[in-house]
Amino acid sequence: MNLNPKTSILGLNWQQKTFDKRHATSIYQRFDLSEVLSDLLSAREISLDEIENFLEPKIKTSLPDPFELGDMEKAVSHVIEAIKQNKKITIFADYDVDGATSAAILKRFFRDIGVDVGIYIPDRILEGYGPNSQALLNLKKNGTDLVITLDCGTVAFKPLEDAAAVGLDIIVIDHHLGVLEKPQSIAVINPNLLDETFPHKNLCAAGVTFLFAVAVNKKLRELGFYNPPLEGGSNYAVVRGGVKNYQNAQKFYSSEILIKAKELRDNQTDAEGLLWFYLKNKQLDGHKFRRQQPFGNYIVDFVCLEKKLIIELDGSQHNEDKKIKYDAKRTEFLQQQGYKVLRFWNHEIFKNINDVLDVIFFELSSDSLARPLPEPFHGSTLPQGEGNINRAEPNLLNLLDLVALGTVCDVMSLTGLNRAFVAAGLKILRQRKNLGLREICDLAALDEEPSAYHLGFVIGPRINAGGRVAKSDLGATILSSEDEEEVKAIALQLENFNKQRKDIEVQVLEEAVKSLESGLNGFRNTDPIIFAVSKNWHQGVIGIVASRLKDLYGKPVAVIAIDDVGLKGKASCRSISGIDFGGEILKARLNGLLIEGGGHAMAGGFLVAAEKIAQLHQFFCKNLSAKVDEICAQKKAEFDIALDLPQVNIELLKELSKLEPFGVGNMRPKFILRDVIKVRANLIGKTGEHISATFSAKSAVGFQGQIQAVAFRSANTVLGQILLDPKSTKPMNLVGTLNINTWMGVEKVQMIIEDILI
Template sequence: MDFLLNIEQSVSGKQWVQRPFDERMAMTLSQRLEVSELTGRVMSSRGVALDEAASFLNPTLRDLLPDPNHFKGMSEAVSCLCDAIQNEELIAIFGDYDVDGATSSALLRRFLNGVGAKSTIYIPDRLEEGYGPNSAAMDTLKAQGVSTVVTVDCGTTSFEPLAHAASIGLKVIVVDHHEAEVKLPDCAAVINPKRLDEDGRYAHLAAVGVTFVFCVGVNRALREVEWFVEGRKEPDLRHLLDLVALGTVCDVVPLTGLNRAFVIQGLKIMARRGNAGLAALADVAGVNETPEAYHAGFVIGPRVNAGGRVGESYLGANLLSTDNPAMAAEIAAQLDGYNKDRKELEQHVLDEAIAQVDGEEHSSVVMAVGQDWHPGVIGIVASRLKERYSLPACVISMSDGVGHGSGRSVTGVDLGTNIIAARQSGLLVKGGGHAMAAGFTVEEGKLDEFKAFLADRIGSQIEEQDIQPTYKCDGAISPSAVTPALVEELEQVGPFGSGNAQPRFVLSNVNVQRADVVGKDHVRCFLSDEFGVRLKAIAFRALDSELGQALLQHNGRKLHIAGRLKLDTWGGGTSVQLLIDDAAWV
């Protein structure tokens, strides 16, 4: 393996690797699109071919949105919902409690309102009910006069609850994107791009994307039966794309193809502030600039999620579906408060987890166990531990002799498969997941055996595959070459996220100047090259890390600094700042 600048071990223990790219393609893209060679290289490394370069930079739904009937189960689902609308039945939307579920629920509610249908939203309580449909909830909806239920972001494997729903006369449509089995639930229809009889072309869609396509199909069917007469106005579905963008970004699905179009076009709609709930969230979060994928994923999304994590699960969906500015402001303030609570809970659990595992020998998996840790934050803490130790991490909250756990993995280790193997070996009450994330329940008496089982299996996999922590970069660049124009050009390759990684660069042989601590644990500094050109830089949450200490205690020694370039408009001007990820000694 070729290491960038021959860095086999950075201060955080990572190998620096250049993202592979086609040099000829990079040059051709640069010339055809009239962009810098650096931008051409970034596009080439992400697999952008010459014939798709223009549509990559400016994707449109007209070109990328499939005919709804491409999906199995669509015609049955459309027919069922159209009947419910025309018969003026009460329709229930049963959603998940995360952002994808909240946006899917709100999108469908807004669409149904737009076509004159009656609907209600049901979001299960995370702690009391757990994920997905349950029989008691179906009974509740039936008692409320509901005749048709649409599950969004859940339902594909809810066999018993949906069989119960059918037995009490509820028609259920499943709109989902989670892994499917050979068997499908007993219901009116299942729309899921991951059905085993699908071709897989749209398996990367978030549930909110599938829900949007479903609404397109229903809208078309209503138009064909001349529903939009007698004062009924056909809704403009493009106005719902802000919700599609938010859910797509927050569910961390690949931002390629149709998803890329959803996010780019949806962020434009979000900027118009037509959704009262999104506008209220932007206000409480202090988002005054044009929204970007970053704001959706790291500013607005966590506040929507906070209700499901530490508050009332239904708040996010209610906020995103209301047109009442006063109600929106009230719910946004509640969610902002819950998000602050979530941060405090997260920090408390993280501090206890680090105190427990720091100093231990970790060769395969990091595992922290605590009494009554809030289950709404253990997944986030597992992610933090994974980042800190560059190893798979599991966090378990024990209560009454039973532990509820959440795990996050690193590239190369399929955590979900290992958790399923532990369950099949009788070590877990239940458990499952996918390659990068998993959830499980373990009895206290099996905890030590489970730890040993996981450490042994993952340790063998890491050893066999020679998995090393790596940091992938797009090349080296000097501070004198960094300009606002270059950063603006690179941002055209966005939105960045899963499947389209944000460009990362190394500033080689730089001097670190005026390093100090800001906030609780951030380290800021200036980086200068041999020409004396300086660039502002900051390393977030780095004070207690090897990275932070290298920046603060460099003693005049030069460093290679790796990170992401960001425009800084603080104070009215425009400059560039480097968000530092890692460093290595020259």
Template sequence: MGQAARQTSSRLFSVDSSATGRFWTMEETDEALVRRLAPSVGGSDLLARLLATRGVDPAHAASYLAPTLRDFFPDPSSFADMDKAVAIILDAILEKKRVTVFADYDVDGGTSSAILARYFRAWGQDLGLYVPDRLEEGYGPSPAAFRHLKETGSDLVITVDCGAAATLALEEAAAIGLPVVVIDHHLMSGAHPPSAALVNPNRPDDTSGCGHLAAAGVVFVFVAALNRLARERGIAPDGGLPDIMPLLDLCALGTLCDMAPLHGVNRAFVRQGLTMMARDQNPGLRALADVAGIGKTETVYHATFMLGPRLNAGGRVGDPWIAAKLLATDDRREAIDLAERLHALNDERKAVESAILDQAMTQAEQALASNPERGILVASGEGWHPGVIGIVAGRLKDRYHLPTIVIGWGEGLGPVAKGSGRSVPGVNIGDAISTAAREGIILSGGGHAMAGGLSLEPSQIAAFDAWMVAHMAQFSAERTAALEFRIDAVLSPGAASPALVDQIAQIGPFGVGSPEPVFALQSVHVTGVRQVGVNHLRFIAEDASGRIECIAWRSADAPLGHVLGQGGRVHVAGRLKADEWNGRRRVQLDVADAAPA
């Protein structure tokens, strides 16, 4: 895809420090490019500008707007070890070997394992399942887990969304004669560990160009390759080769919840996967949608913010097996039971998260008061559950626009303290954590640019905090750049309509790498501010053109809530959402920021 030239103008509305501490800018685009893109979107100047700022050129506009698997699906054989792995698994199916999938405990792992379980079932085979406990076993395979699987009769193991870096575990598997096929997508470095086959588009020697796939995407390519090999051999189960297209709902869910960038085949996975999800063919997803109060499950919001947190709840604060079982079951009664358990665990997760967030915010405020120039926040507490510290780190990062690490330890929470980090663009937190581990500041750790994890003794926290502050001092310019809040277009309240939302949806799906457009309302009058839920605010923004309903999530006790609560004339920025209530379709603005006018 061609990249359009991008330029950033001066401060929009002269907003230099908003309620959330950011400065607003509006991207300028090449007017000639906008004119060339307009025919692709029915002459719409707005959509043409949105495409231009997202790096779409006229030659690729059609495939961007209507992504199909036919256009983007990769050749499975381009993945290192794919053909080898497919032959091993198809032979195991035909020979009726006892195969177990070893899945990570998050949504990507759960959806990946469920895709395989449903594929095996179409061949009349049951696929065993193993999901490690976050507190007792940690992330990924361990030597003990592989010994357990060998002792309990597994002939072959497939790891999904994990395993690529599990050198000790895979060496143990080789020593005890347990063949393992690894299907992963995480970054790798150096020599890969021993395995029967290792499929990972982020292997150093992989040439597929599909490193942007989530594990669920890699697994979907894998089952497509299984069908291809079976077709070449002239074999199939009694009902014919499995139809893998309905599995796109799981592929899309894993892709979205793992925040994989929405370009190339990922756009096709999500666009077509949401269509499959709306058909309600997966009993587990339907049951989870029912307990979450969702009617028709068909949007990125439903998948990412309604289903995803509930599926993750088991791995965070409860039984890590529930999500994978729910997504794989065809039994409606079992699905309802599992969905209700996940819903309850999600409520528990939110309560635990809220308590830790309050304490972590107090620590953050104290740290910034002591040193306003510190380039990172480090919060820690005894009893802070490892299952939610990553979420809390993300909340603090979003609030203060600084890289953040949250650490927890305590009885029953594992042998050492565990930390989880989230970062801002331009500051590689995974590299910083890896460096701290190499220098002996912490026991171990690593990650990627935007997120990382670590282990350390509680006695190391103070020194680690000081080391991180010193290390992050070099990224002053990057932290300043992270405070920029880009606006796509200025909108009058009267122009906000369901029809406009439908028009904007033409350039979706939105997610990482394909951001949802941000609109600014200039100098609107804020009225009717009221608190809803725990700490959300609803209000009306109006001017001479009309009015629009707005909601600012988690803002009542934040600076954003203070600005909105004062009323008067305010600049407001956010994203448009369509909502249906009592048969009436309306539009509201999900507020991301505001500034006094």
């Protein structure tokens, strides 16, 4: 659909995304979806075979074998030997959200298997990005035997060489672009090494770290680390793989407990009845469940003997102290028999039955539940005197909220494995299991169901705030802590630091724009590559400012903060679609223009000698100007579908939510709302920088509806002038996204305006 001669207020050439209408019709007919959703799926080039997995992404069908990653086997073997020998392990992670989530994932996993590890996060200002020699040498001096670097280390050649010289073992887990040479280390696990054949290139560090945890977990299971069968003929009949006839085990139970179990089956609760409707008759991937089954002196709600999985449903009485202690004792007993226990509240069954079934399905299909009779784990006693007998295997699913947070905040493409990570992670986040995430959400007054938007724009900035303006380790600490008092204290600090960060960010952004408009320092906003440079800027906010400038100018941006003595500049970079800035940074480094640097296609960073900044700018402009000019000259912008106002309703928006999670690679659909008339418009927000407007249909027989719309940061723009002009009464076409705005329990459709065609 070509909208010419309609004129875009922003001067953009809006064109509809092309898609195969025949394919859209096939989707519509086969999957009973609306024409709008079918068209959107066709435009995303989702094949018929992929539709179901795209709309309901599952870890089971997406998770690869982690041992396909180069050096994974080597790294896992080394870590397990370190565990056996009680060696001291320290995690060295980056200070951003991806680093903090990666550190928390590994800290939590090791804690669950009884291994105490330390976390070291370098100071953003004093130490900068990645491993440094002094920090590694200090760790060795303080007794660390093995350092696992997360979200950094791929190009830290000198620091890792210095570490090796003093006998400090290093394992690198990273995702940033590498060069032909590898740093001196035990192993480098990175899907973006030049010689790496692993197909999932677009993982963040948290995603790679999760795969590492899966690999270690699998190897430990094979070694018999988890829950060996009880010896001596346990009266509780630990059934292996369903091979032993369960009827033979019933003789161990008294007639009283068997009668009680039957009574419970005959008088099941409504929640139990609903869940049993889905579990019975092998409906979940062919797995047989039993209900109200005796185990020792207990009766469990549901059990799959083959997979050794127990499901318990709890009413509100289970929130009382006495019942909590009883349930903990009961769960401990069941875990000692080799069973994994899932607990759900009754209200979850009624409100989110699909989410509950997804969790159960994941556990049934997870490789972590395949438990052949293992050989005993022949290792020394674990740290802190904990033995390795009867240790329950950790539920790695519970780490996916952290994987999702890292994936979204590091701006990874939400397709394929990442889409499955984020979809599953959001379900875990909604269960509020992570104390740190729960406290951050509560302080942020997040009272709606969290989405990928909240990960990137509500939770992420608060995690980042500590490293940007205060202590770098606060993010990793709050995400890994199980201490409620510590979590509450850190969450309050992060909330305050985030407010400080916003104030600093506004000041730096204003100075950067003025500098670029005036040509101060020799760099202008008309350059193909934007360089904003100053001695007065806080290094903690240059990444955010780079993002803002990229959005403002539509070009790749590097924001450079010069140190106090004027010798070096630290930069944070953001790119536009079609420009691989991370690759150019590596080229500049190989050409001797940088002290250090790296990144990926859409973002990066570097350290440069102050006297080489102008030369570096010329290097980037020479390599990228033609491509940038081509992209900018097109002024091309795409929308998905044009709609009339009567087509827009709550039901449509709820169906479109099946496309979530939205983000890079799967952006929220962009619509044109045709021929609407402005009813009213006014300024909103504390500073009056946003505009709220109401629109009605130009002509729709029998349709009296209106739609509320918001244009953010538009008060002093051409877009804002059109909206606020009382003379703007002619029909117009709105360009933007649609969402559901809930206020006082009432749901209404809302449009976020990005442009107007008149």
